[in-house]
Amino acid sequence: MSVFLCILLLCFQLHAKAEKPLCHMMGDPKYPLLSKDGDITIGALFPVHSIETLPSFEFTVSLRDFRMAQIMIFAIEEINRSVTLLPNVSIGYQIYDTCGSILSSMGANMALMNGQEFVSGDRCNGQSPIHAIIGETESSNTVILSRTTGPFKIPVISPSASCECLSNRKDYPYFFRTIASDYHQSRALAYIIKHFGWSWVGAVNSDNDYGNYGMAIFLNTAEKEGICVEYSVKFQRKEPEKLKNIVDTIKKGTAKVIVAFLTNFEMNNLLDQLIIQNITGLQVIGVEAWITADSMITSNSFHVLGGSLGFAVKKNNIEGFADFVIKEFWETAFPCTQTEGNSSQNELICNIYQDLLVLNSNNEDVPEQRYASNVYKSVYAVAHSLHNLLKCKEKEGCETDTKIQPQQVVEALKKVNFTIQMGDHVWFDSTGAVVAQYEVVNWQQDSNGSIKFKTVGYYDASLSPDQRFVLHIENIIWAGGQLEKPRSVCSESCPPGTRKAAQKGRPVCCYDCIPCAEGEISNETDSNNCKQCPGEYWSNAEKNKCVLKAVEFLSFTEVMGLVLVFFSLFGVGITVLVAVLFYSKKDTPIVKANNSELSFLLLFSLILCFLCSITFIGQPTEWSCMLRHTAFGITFVLCISCVLGKTIVVIMAFKSTLPGSNVMKWFGPAQQRLSVLVFTLIQIFICVLWLTISPPFPYKNKKYYKEKIILECSLGSTVGFSAVLGYIGLLAVLCFIMAFLARTLPDKFNEAKFITFSMLIFCAVWITFIPSYVSSPGKLTVAVEIFAILASSFGLLFCIFAPKCYIIMCKPEQNTKQHMMGKIYNK
Numbered sequence: 001m002s003v004f005l006c007i008l009l010l011c012f013q014l015h016a017k018a019e020k021p022l023c024h025m026m027g028d029p030k031y032p033l034l035s036k037d038g039d040i041t042i043g044a045l046f047p048v049h050s051i052e053t054l055p056s057f058e059f060t061v062s063l064r065d066f067r068m069a070q071i072m073i074f075a076i077e078e079i080n081r082s083v084t085l086l087p088n089v090s091i092g093y094q095i096y097d098t099c100g101s102i103l104s105s106m107g108a109n110m111a112l113m114n115g116q117e118f119v120s121g122d123r124c125n126g127q128s129p130i131h132a133i134i135g136e137t138e139s140s141n142t143v144i145l146s147r148t149t150g151p152f153k154i155p156v157i158s159p160s161a162s163c164e165c166l167s168n169r170k171d172y173p174y175f176f177r178t179i180a181s182d183y184h185q186s187r188a189l190a191y192i193i194k195h196f197g198w199s200w201v202g203a204v205n206s207d208n209d210y211g212n213y214g215m216a217i218f219l220n221t222a223e224k225e226g227i228c229v230e231y232s233v234k235f236q237r238k239e240p241e242k243l244k245n246i247v248d249t250i251k252k253g254t255a256k257v258i259v260a261f262l263t264n265f266e267m268n269n270l271l272d273q274l275i276i277q278n279i280t281g282l283q284v285i286g287v288e289a290w291i292t293a294d295s296m297i298t299s300n301s302f303h304v305l306g307g308s309l310g311f312a313v314k315k316n317n318i319e320g321f322a323d324f325v326i327k328e329f330w331e332t333a334f335p336c337t338q339t340e341g342n343s344s345q346n347e348l349i350c351n352i353y354q355d356l357l358v359l360n361s362n363n364e365d366v367p368e369q370r371y372a373s374n375v376y377k378s379v380y381a382v383a384h385s386l387h388n389l390l391k392c393k394e395k396e397g398c399e400t401d402t403k404i405q406p407q408q409v410v411e412a413l414k415k416v417n418f419t420i421q422m423g424d425h426v427w428f429d430s431t432g433a434v435v436a437q438y439e440v441v442n443w444q445q446d447s448n449g450s451i452k453f454k455t456v457g458y459y460d461a462s463l464s465p466d467q468r469f470v471l472h473i474e475n476i477i478w479a480g481g482q483l484e485k486p487r488s489v490c491s492e493s494c495p496p497g498t499r500k501a502a503q504k505g506r507p508v509c510c511y512d513c514i515p516c517a518e519g520e521i522s523n524e525t526d527s528n529n530c531k532q533c534p535g536e537y538w539s540n541a542e543k544n545k546c547v548l549k550a551v552e553f554l555s556f557t558e559v560m561g562l563v564l565v566f567f568s569l570f571g572v573g574i575t576v577l578v579a580v581l582f583y584s585k586k587d588t589p590i591v592k593a594n595n596s597e598l599s600f601l602l603l604f605s606l607i608l609c610f611l612c613s614i615t616f617i618g619q620p621t622e623w624s625c626m627l628r629h630t631a632f633g634i635t636f637v638l639c640i641s642c643v644l645g646k647t648i649v650v651i652m653a654f655k656s657t658l659p660g661s662n663v664m665k666w667f668g669p670a671q672q673r674l675s676v677l678v679f680t681l682i683q684i685f686i687c688v689l690w691l692t693i694s695p696p697f698p699y700k701n702k703k704y705y706k707e708k709i710i711l712e713c714s715l716g717s718t719v720g721f722s723a724v725l726g727y728i729g730l731l732a733v734l735c736f737i738m739a740f741l742a743r744t745l746p747d748k749f750n751e752a753k754f755i756t757f758s759m760l761i762f763c764a765v766w767i768t769f770i771p772s773y774v775s776s777p778g779k780l781t782v783a784v785e786i787f788a789i790l791a792s793s794f795g796l797l798f799c800i801f802a803p804k805c806y807i808i809m810c811k812p813e814q815n816t817k818q819h820m821m822g823k824i825y826n827k
Contacts (some may be wrong), residue, residue: 043096043134068375071376089390098135098141112130132409135159155409159177160289178378184438190218194226202232203219203259214287215259218261260285262290291453306444308479389404439457456473490506494527501513533546549708571609582801609635612628615631637680644679698711739756769784
């Protein structure tokens with residue numbers, strides 16, 4: 001049997017011996033529950049009995065509130081024995097039982113303010129017999145009490161009324177409390193939920209001042225901390241149907257964490273319904289009003305509330321209180337005195353008494369000294385304020401006049417600053433409250449199956465922000481006896497590489513995870529937005545990191561590059577073979593007839609054309625960019641100049657066969673070489689001018705592809721590149737026109753026909769090259785340019801030299817002077 005169960009039984013024994021009734025109907029307190037006369041009187045209101053049902057007015061005993069009354073008596077007795085605090089002044093008390101009824105509380109309040117004369121109806125003496133009132137315990141009743149006593153300026157000090165509404169000094173200028181305002185607790189509730197990563201919670205509160213104000217602060221703080229509330233419901237203790245609906249809401253909800261901002265009485269009602277409907281596995285976050293209430297401990301409660309976390313009033317072990325309570329009640333109910341008979345019954349009583357004295361040393365058996373210590377502080381606060389008002393000044397006579405007005409006590413309370421025996425420092429801030437100090441407690445079950453409230457952290461508003469909130473997570477047992485923290489979220493966290501997208505019509509904690517777009521990343525969990533990668537960076541496949549973009553250019557190692565190199569070298573090889581063949585047959589008529597010098601120069605220029613295409617392959621550099629375009633322009637002009645020279649030779653050769661013509665002397669070998677040189681020098685001049693003004697340079701092209709960089713050669717001056725191409729095109733068109741006009745000249749082997757075809761192919765290739773070059777993206781631009789070079793080079797090579805090679809190799813009988821002249825003769 002616990003110590004306080006014994007105390008409760010003894011309490012009943014005491015009341016059984018008294019002639020005064022336990023509680024009076026409709027709040028008609030004709031007598032205080034406990035009283036004692038003194039020079040100065042302190043009043044108190046405690047709901048020792050609470051109304052259970054109406055209209056039968058059945059009552060239950062609140063052990064916690066009865067203990068508050070006892071601690072008040074203990075503190076007063078301790079002060080009366082003190083030689084330093086209020087010496088030669090005795091404090092009396094009148095403690096009324098409000099029975100948890102507003103009407104009883106009002107009647108008791110009137111009795112305290114006006115004495116027994118007012119209650120009996122004889123008279124109102126106009127002078128309050130008390131200097132301060134300690135109580136009530138519930139916030140709503142305290143609001144009524146403070147408004148009632150306000151006009152009489154009587155200070156009210158509550159040990160447990162924590163509603164933030166009472167912090168309004170304009171409405172409650174004479175109210176003080178030895179418990180912190182719920183402003184701190186409500187905010188701390190949001191912080192602890194944020195600390196554990198719970199973003200989806202349910203909320204239940206008492207529909208009174210305590211619950212409504214506390215929940216409003218919590219909801220406001222939760223919103224700022226990014227916590228979403230799935231539902232917020234409230235009820236009063238006399239609304240059973242509404243309570244059932246609330247339990248249904250909890251049952252249907254998806255939130256695994258429930259914030260219960262309820263008074264002790266409402267929490268008991270909610271607990272009963274949760275047990276009836278067998279709702280378990282919820283992580284309940286509680287408040288000081290019920291989290292350490294022993295009335296919560298039943299045979300079935302741990303299945304529902306096991307693992308609950310909450311803030312509790314700081315626990316203090318008041319030295320000597322257990323001895324005081326036991327001895328007081330024991331001596332009243334069972335006097336342990338030696339009698340002449342020394343009966344065995346008396347010995348048994350004395351032995352039990354000795355056992356109780358041993359039990360009271362167990363601190364775990366006095367958990368409710370949390371609120372009792374607040375009453376202890378309240379009594380001492382009044383005593384210190386009275387002491388400051390009554391103390392004697394040096395060199396002045398000491399007066400023991402105790403006629404002090406309540407208003408004086410109020411002013412003195414604002415200035416009190418003292419330390420109680422447990423070491424706690426007591427003073428009141430501008431709102432009339434003490435500093436916020438809470439213990440974080442966890443409902444756990446020990447080895448023998450009993451429920452205990454284990455302290456797993458603390459919250460101390462007097463400390464710096466980084467030190468005021470401490471949790472020992474390793475000591476916490478979670479709901480259902482689990483060692484792993486539960487999850488309570490509307491939507492699972494979005495991993496890196498995704499962003500949150502709010503679900504329409506739902507709270508911000510409910511969202512979908514959308515992958516980041518190409519080029520964007522998110523490297524944190526639950527990112528609201530994806531970040532764009534900077535210029536030369538791109539997102540990786542997981543979209544959680546920016547990496548350097550791949551640099552792309554036409555490489556020698558890739559398939560396209562290898563194919564183009566192969567055809568370039570193939571063209572070089574074919575051209576060399578043609579040159580070797582022509583050199584070996586240089587004395588034959590067909591070689592001589594087609595101006596062997598220009599033919600060899602043309603073959604050489606074609607080799608250069610094939611080779612210049614290779615300069616377009618590989619990583620662009622400053623030198624390679626200048627080389628590839630100038631080499632292309634010069635070699636092709638050299639090539640077209642040779643073809644143009646051959647065309648002119650054909651025309652001149654025909655004119656020279658006419659009677660009296662001496663035209664060949666004007667375009668002999670020297671003039672042919674000079675014409676090729678002049679045409680080529682013009683192109684060289686254009687290229688030098690281009691390289692001087694604005695040469696080509698390596699350029700990182702980011703326009704075509706966002707995910708990669710195309711490394712290419714910028715033209716520098718577009719005009720310069722256009723001039724190079726335009727000059728080549730001019731010579732090609734001129735050569736084509738002349739060859740076209742000479743195609744019908746009467747010759748057995750008229751080379752102008754083949755030049756015409758070659759120029760036709762050349763012009764067609766470069767005409768189609770322009771739009772292809774402009775529209776091709778990235779490295780394909782370079783490939784198109786190389787293809788045009790190779791195609792036009794192969795066109796010139798095959799159209800001009802293939803027929804001659806065919807005759808040299810396959811029709812040697814036609815490679816004679818007579819055959820070459822035969823057609824002229826027949827004509």
